Amino acid sequence: MTTRQTASTRNSSVEKTNTKAKSRQLKIDEEPINNVKRRRTEQNDIQNIHIQYDSLEKYGYHFKNGKLVSIETDKPFKFDVFSDNEENQKRYETIGKLVDNAVFELLEKTCHLQRVTVPVDAKKSEHTSFIFTSNDLVTADYLMVIIHGTGVVRAGQWSRKLIINEGLKIGSQMEYIRRARAAGYAVIVTNTNLNNFESSRFLRRSTICPIRGSSTAEEHGCYVWEHFIHPSHAKHICIMAHSYGGAVVLEMAHHFLKEFDKRVFAVALTDSPMTVYGRRVKKNVLKMLKQRMINWVVDTEEVDTDLGENDCCQIRSAGILVDFASSNQCGLAPGFQSLYSILQATKTKMGGRTLRANLMEPLIDVNSIHYRQDAVENLIDDEKLMFQVQTILLHFTDVERIILACIQENPSRTVAAAEKRITMINQLRRILDILPTLQQALEQSTSDLLKNLCSILSDQRFQIILDILNSQLTTEQTVSSNGFLAAKIRRIFSIRSGFDERLDSLRADVIVVIDDVESLEKEFSERFNMPVRYNLTNTRGFSLEIIGEFKGVLPANVVSVAKKQKSTFITTLQLAHLSDRFELLYNDICLLTDQIILILLAKIRPHFGCMYKLIEAISIIDMIQSFAEVSKARDYVRPMFGLNTKIIKARHPVIDLFGQQKPIANNIELCKEMNIILVTGPNMSGKSTYLRQIALLQILAQIGCFVPAEQARFRIVNEIFSKIRQHDNLFTGQSTFSSEINHIAFILNCMTPNSLIILDE
CATH class of the missing domain: 1.20.5 (Single alpha-helices involved in coiled-coils or other helix-helix interfaces)
Structure with missing residues (x-):
């Protein structure tokens, strides 16, 4: 169907x-x-997976002005790149190892140290460690040994974390090495944490094998003493060690007691728990160390305050008025849009360093603050005096650096070292020559501080040093222009004519060479009918610059031609010979002049005590004029001091200068009856800015500067603590909450009735 x-x-x-x-x-x-x-x-x-690279540049970072920043944006290192924190930590550790290599390169290139293998008799197939030493280790009378702490740090580092986040100046040892070298010390940089290597002897198995001579930090220290310090010529040895480096020092003192006692004159420790480490050695070792060892520890007392002693060392405070975290949170650290940057109107490097030190450790004595305020007010009221002081300060180079170069007892005898000493001695003479002008300007002041600083400049030893220098140095200006050739000519004619016959003979030959070069300049100018001038560079030697578009035919004796913009640079065979002749004469003159200068330095060295007072005087004068210039230009007022803090229409000093809009003025009032203030408000309403403003104005007032407000009265505080922002720290294993609790605990343990505490959320 x-x-x-x-x-x-x-x-x-x-x-x-x-x-x-x-x-x-x-x-x-x-x-x-x-x-x-x-x-x-x-x-x-x-x-979201970390890819390992073999250079910092491939990660997008490099060191710029001593800080690790992004190549593209110049922003500091960023930890949170991946969503997975384990991958972030892997990336951080890899970058840390690349930072190690970068520091090693800087020790060799910048500090001019050489890498030395440990052990010294290692075989080709043997795994080794290494240290860094200066090339004068065998011959120098003075030696500094630097020992870092435990952990991941390697040679040349105090803290890898600080290098990555804050820069080389804070986290590395290079600043200490530079100062030691400038003072004539040989240097040994130890590497106590490179103790073993991983050996893959069997398939899928690996064993940790110790490095001979460096299996532990203590063994490494003793090996360095036996094979490097003991054979050296140094009779005066100082040691600088951080944290566990103190244990290494104890081990060296224990094994080489007699030699240690005879040759080591000072040991400086930082944050080293010597009470724990000291239990390992005998009492006679501790007694010997106690005479020459100081341990600086973090404390709320002022820097270098005596905190007592223990069995093996004296203890002193390394504490500062403003703790390190607060300095960054409140904007004190040097950098763009910081309190340091808005006050940086100093004319010398010494003044800048003094300003930085005062920001980190303001005054707490009211009389001293008034002393500075009077000087600032004097300069503000007397514009002519301030202009004179500022103009004279521009002629002062870094006196501190000059003194370090002059006090070396066993200096290097190379041409480069001779050039440096000749330049320094001439700078010293010019500084002493202009001192009377600064003294005359300060005599017009009415403030007690400027008058006292003026009295320092009247020390008769300055004139004695100047007379000794003028007896042998040229007082007339040989060359008024600047440049490579002008600098060489000034060095050539540094010593008075008639003082040394050999020197006069060599300088006469130099004049003949210059005359020959000038003759060639005139000859080529007439031949080409164009303006021609000669110059000297480090790479080309003497060359002739044809100014303008040159379309003629060059002579056959021209050996090199270079074009730069509209000028043509040529070098003839005769010019090349004259360059070689000039270089030989210049080197001989520098070495001969250096011998005379070394004798000259030996004569003035007994009178050099006044130069340290000069550094202090110039630094304070420069800082005071900086305060005066900033206060006058930005309409700051002189603060008063009393039992309470009351500021009317206060402005944030950084936003007042760098802000896109004029900041809103706020009133601030703190007193005994109202010593806790709770600030509330919506997001982005300026609560954190208001809190920072209080701390910054307090610091401005206590360093002696005027403040941005209509009226201001402050209560003196002895410490400033802040907790404005905290982050988790995987490196130390702390969460955000743990980090905040630890910071609050530190504040509670250290605060006093005279503390200023700022807490944000």
């Missing part, structure tokens, strides 16, 4: 068939979309 489908049944079947077809088509269409999504997910997973 045949069954006939109705129309409705047929339509239903067609709809089912169409639905199945559409379903299949949808699955086909969805498949590539899902594949795309899957591929995107895989790409995101790849981006």
